[in-house]
Amino acid sequence: MGSQSDAVLVRRILAGQVELYQVLVERYRAEFGRYATAMxxxxxxxxxxxxxxxxxxxxxxxxxxxxxxxxxxxxxxxVSNQCHNTRRGRRGHLRxxxxxxxxxxxxxxxxxxxxxxxxxxxxxxxLTPEQREAFVLKHIEGYSYADxxxxxEVGEDALKMRVHRARDELQRKLxxxx
Amino acid sequence: xxxxQGLSPEAHRxxxxxxxGDIGPEDRRAADQFEQAVQSYASGLETPDSxxxxxxMAAVRAxxxxxxxxxxxxxxxxxxxxxxxxxxxxxxxxxxxVFGRVLIDVxxxxxxxxxxxxxxxxxxxxxxxxRAPEAQRVSIAGSFxxxxxxxxxxxxNATTGLWTATVPLHPGEHEYLFVIDxxxxxPDPNAHAQVDxxxxxxxxxxVVGPRGVVRS
Numbered sequence: 001m002g003s004q005s006d007a008v009l010v011r012r013i014l015a016g017q018v019e020l021y022q023v024l025v026e027r028y029r030a031e032f033g034r035y036a037t038a039m040x041x042x043x044x045x046x047x048x049x050x051x052x053x054x055x056x057x058x059x060x061x062x063x064x065x066x067x068x069x070x071x072x073x074x075x076x077x078x079v080s081n082q083c084h085n086t087r088r089g090r091r092g093h094l095r096x097x098x099x100x101x102x103x104x105x106x107x108x109x110x111x112x113x114x115x116x117x118x119x120x121x122x123x124x125x126x127l128t129p130e131q132r133e134a135f136v137l138k139h140i141e142g143y144s145y146a147d148x149x150x151x152x153e154v155g156e157d158a159l160k161m162r163v164h165r166a167r168d169e170l171q172r173k174l175x176x177x178x
Numbered sequence: 179x180x181x182x183q184g185l186s187p188e189a190h191r192x193x194x195x196x197x198x199g200d201i202g203p204e205d206r207r208a209a210d211q212f213e214q215a216v217q218s219y220a221s222g223l224e225t226p227d228s229x230x231x232x233x234x235m236a237a238v239r240a241x242x243x244x245x246x247x248x249x250x251x252x253x254x255x256x257x258x259x260x261x262x263x264x265x266x267x268x269x270x271x272x273x274x275x276v277f278g279r280v281l282i283d284v285x286x287x288x289x290x291x292x293x294x295x296x297x298x299x300x301x302x303x304x305x306x307x308x309r310a311p312e313a314q315r316v317s318i319a320g321s322f323x324x325x326x327x328x329x330x331x332x333x334x335n336a337t338t339g340l341w342t343a344t345v346p347l348h349p350g351e352h353e354y355l356f357v358i359d360x361x362x363x364x365p366d367p368n369a370h371a372q373v374d375x376x377x378x379x380x381x382x383x384x385v386v387g388p389r390g391v392v393r394s
């Protein structure tokens with residue numbers, strides 16, 4: 001059952017086999033969950049809420065997915081929009097405390113890793129939404145530019161530009177630590 | 179590399195996985211440090227666990243139950259237009275009288291009794307056929323085999339190009355499509371009914387009665 005393509009699963013769900021929706025949720029929860037966490041400042045609780053809302057919205061409008069073969073890209077747009085909405089909803093009180101303070105007996109290396117994490121998180125929050133999305137897909141999810149172009153329906157050159165600008169911004173913040 | 183300008187073009191190309199040419203040691207070190215920092219951040223990200231699945235599926239089941247109730251209720255309360263020929267009314271009346279008499283004459287079975295378990299489980303052999311001389315493989319996917327395209331393969335007659343399969347089906351209404359070469363889903367051109375599949379395409383419909391296929 002897990003090997004069924006997205007398109008077949010979508011057809012069967014629309015034919016009344018709603019339990020099969022769980023296969024799609026399990027298939028994309030980890031990948032899109034990591035994306036959502038990075039997009040939402042590292043807050044796993046906000047990411048879980050956004051992901052749940054996105055999956056439920058996707059089910060409600062499943063019949064409008066005109067190309068079931070491209071279900072993943074269709075679902076990604078819903079997850080992406082939900083993350084943007086969540087960020088807009090909490091604008092002005094972005095939480096930068098989601099990387100917990102280490103215990104007192106932490107090694108110097110752990111403390112340094114923690115500081116780097118906070119810096120990257122803060123730098124990601126300062127990027128434009130387009131740059132943040134491109135950077136997360138490239139460096140957190142490990143997508144190729146070609147796959148990103150399919151998912152986002154944006155040209156590879158434009159995506160490369162966004163990633164480069166995001167890297168430069170992060171690099172400047174990281175240099176400040178050294 | 180100017181530390182206030184971010185990464186050099188060579189470092190970007192290196193991080194993009196392109197040939198970075200003769201990248202200098204300083205740029206290479208900057209690219210490596212950058213990659214390690216991002217990997218350190220990514221490995222510390224918490225991701226939502228399976229609690230998400232439970233919440234989503236509870237909502238999905240509730241939606242599906244609501245949709246079914248609404249569908250039945252809307253059908254019951256909405257006006258329906260029936261066109262009935264007088265000759266059909268007379269024929270139905272005669273059939274009701276005859277059928278009623280048959281049921282009454284059978285000991286232990288009355289009008290309105292449901293079919294027995296054996297009758298409900300009976301299967302009818304239904305023959306499907308599709309003319310597709312160019313196809314390499316044809317299967318049938320439908321509500322009776324959970325829409326699995328691997329479920330029922332049709333057999334090809336090399337002379338006529340006709341693909342056929344005989345499938346045991348329970349009485350009731352079934353939706354189905356032919357799957358050509360594992361990727362092209364098409365309705366049955368010989369089906370006596372088609373319904374919208376929600377994607378703007380059609381599913382074929384077959385209605386099976388206790389004694390065979392019911393033609394509409």
